[in-house]
Amino acid sequence: MSFFETNSLKDVHASIQEVYLSDKRPWVVGYSGGKDSTCALQLVWNALALLPAERRQKPVYVISSDTLVETPIIVRYIDKNLENIQKKSDEQGMPFIVQKVSPRVERSFWVNLIGRGYPAPSNKFRWCTERLKIEPANDFITQRVAEFGEVVVVLGVRSAESATRAQVIAMHKIKGTKLARHSSLLNAFVFAPIEAFTTDDVWNYLLQNKSPWNNDNRELVTMYRNAQAGECPLVVDKTTPSCGNSRFGCWVCTVVQQDKSMEAMVESGEEWLEPLLEYRDLLSSTQNPEKKFIYREFKRRNGQVSFNHANGKLVPGPYKLDFRKELLGKLLEIQKQVQAEAPIGEAPVLIHPAELHEIRRLWRSESGDWADSVPQIVKNILGIDLDWEIEDSVLYNTQDFSLLDRICKEHELPTELMVKLIGVEKASHGLKRRHNIHSQLSKVLNEEWRDLKTILADHGSDQTIDDIIEIEDEESSFAEEVSSGQLDLLNNAGANP
Incomplete structure (x- = not known):
């Protein structure tokens, strides 16, 4: 009524x-x-x-x-x-x-x-x-x-x-x-x-x-x-309904299987938005359970390995750094494209400089990105420099990583382990009091550093290496899907990394 x-x-x-x-x-x-x-x-x-x-x-x-x-x-x-x-x-x-x-x-x-x-x-x-x-x-x-x-x-x-x-x-x-x-x-x-x-x-x-x-x-x-949409309300608590089905809201939303509102906008004449829709579909495709380990690490962000209690399956961790580099590069390419094609006065900024600086810091400090990839990706795609801060505490480069990788392989040590240990040392270098360094070193050493085959065998998992590490043909197939824009729209539950 x-x-x-x-x-x-x-x-x-x-x-x-x-x-x-x-x-x-x-x-x-x-x-x-x-x-x-x-x-x-x-x-x-x-x-x-x-x-x-x-x-x-x-x-x-x-x-x-x-x-x-x-x-x-x-x-x-x-x-x-x-x-x-x-x-x-x-x-x-x-x-x-x-x-x-x-x-x-x-x-x-x-x-x-x-x-x-x-x-x-x-x-x-x-x-x-x-x-x-x-x-x-x-x-x-x-x-x-x-x-x-x-x-x-x-x-x-x-x-x-x-x-x-x-x-x-x-x-x-x-x-x-x-x-x-x-x-x-x-x-x-x-x-x-x-x-x-x-x-x-x-x-x-x-x-x-x-x-x-x-x-x-x-x-x-x-x-x-x-x-053909509803709206995303101002959300001030967890009882407020979040977006779902057809809605106005985040263009990257992968909670829904299909972004009908964005598709309808494109069909109604806003063709310049289509690259955003394809990028959203790319993110959605990573939820396909059969392909998760193409994109994601087998360890969680805390360095540990987790198994699902219900089915004994290995729970994937965060996106691999190489895939994150691909995501950043493609996002910048799309930003460049839509800014050129958008109507006058509507060119959007998809990722802000402050976010690029923070991504760079995280890659350098948490992911061992000695190559300092973010400035290179931005320069290659956008042709600009963003006054990147020169970090005195991070002095290593690609050549240094190659040398460390070769030495670690000679001594059968995980390269990532040594990168993290060196990172702990560099973070505390020059401090008058280094009382916390031992606990930080211990934290790194207590991460899971065994190989995946040993971990699966020790856990009694029915998964095999082939279940976890996809073959190169699947990697190539994914690359072809991305380039053609023909990506699956599967909405399977993702695990907390």
């Missing part, structure tokens, strides 16, 4: 005004650019605009979460709206303050996937949501709590979205008020002004009421129609 069959728009405005005027707690409105968050923000704006200026003193922060891997068209749309929101707020003396929030560089998608080797996210290992969405929004809310004591978070969530969503909203409700307790943040409360709206209510309101910041809501309708 439509909300407006028993309620009027005047009732909604009065409800919003009542909550706004009831205390001195500032508001934080989540804005994702989709229909629900747009509806909620527009209602809040129009309700507050009816109040005398002297009663609109409490700040209303409008925050939009940019994961840094959002679909470029959506990024352009949101940025334009955020700019207009702030401009109109200033002109009309409204209390809105726009703020875009993003993950810290060390938590970004590319730093985790290419830098640390995390596998493409899946339903069973969805490492991206908390790092890219929850943490940035919650950090901002926590800062406002520290500044003001308490805050009210205004979200465009609706009970009609799902039975689970309705249950969560009801469970956190504060009796006798229009607020709910935030599920994870102390001193943060949630207000959902469109909680009882149906989807039709949302669209009817947007199409019948002009945007106060001069956005054309019909453009939003067109975007939904072209993308």
Whole structure:
């Protein structure tokens, strides 16, 4: 049943005004650019605009979460709206303050996937949501709590979205008020002004009421129609539904088997986005259980080997460094291509310089990349230098690695072991106190350094070397798939590296 069959728009405005005027707690409105968050923000704006200026003193922060891997068209749309929101707020003396929030560089998608080797996210290992969405929004809310004591978070969530969503909203409700307790943040409360709206209510309101910041809501309708999509909400806790099926959101999302929204955008005339779709399909293909060990190490990031308790199978670790180099190179090639083909003013930055610097640091410090590959890859593809920091503590190069590798083989020692031990020594070189070096050396020595055949035999695994280490023909087949763009779209659970 439509909300407006028993309620009027005047009732909604009065409800919003009542909550706004009831205390001195500032508001934080989540804005994702989709229909629900747009509806909620527009209602809040129009309700507050009816109040005398002297009663609109409490700040209303409008925050939009940019994961840094959002679909470029959506990024352009949101940025334009955020700019207009702030401009109109200033002109009309409204209390809105726009703020875009993003993950810290060390938590970004590319730093985790290419830098640390995390596998493409899946339903069973969805490492991206908390790092890219929850943490940035919650950090901002926590800062406002520290500044003001308490805050009210205004979200465009609706009970009609799902039975689970309705249950969560009801469970956190504060009796006798229009607020709910935030599920994870102390001193943060949630207000959902469109909680009882149906989807039709949302669209009817947007199409019948002009945007106060001069956005054309019909453009939003067109975007939904072209993308055949829902929206990714501003995620502030683990109860907020994450993206799934058809949706606006991250163009790299591999939690879904098929990115219907991106495909629909390409089919509707945005052909310049097609390389992004192919790259997403490449990431998705690495979830194929039969090919996981082509791309991933057999050891975890902590240097240990794990087996699945249910079936005794070896659990793969992070992406191999060589494959991460391929991923970085292809990503930069795609960035160069789409920036050349994108409409004027829409050329996206797919990976930021700060992320490249952090990936370089991780490869050098954690993966033994003595060749210092990142600057070379960037130079070869983009033809630029990024003022790379010269690290006094890392003085080795490709020739040094070749020499060390030859010596280690002569003495039947794992080269990676010696690289890590030398890394521990270099990290503590020059320090007055080196009391921690022994524990660091011990940690490296306690990693799994036996060969894979010995490990499998000791564990009694029914897997063989051939099961784990794919033959060269399969590697070549993969390379042909990548070059032709004919990649499998398999969505199998990936393991935590």
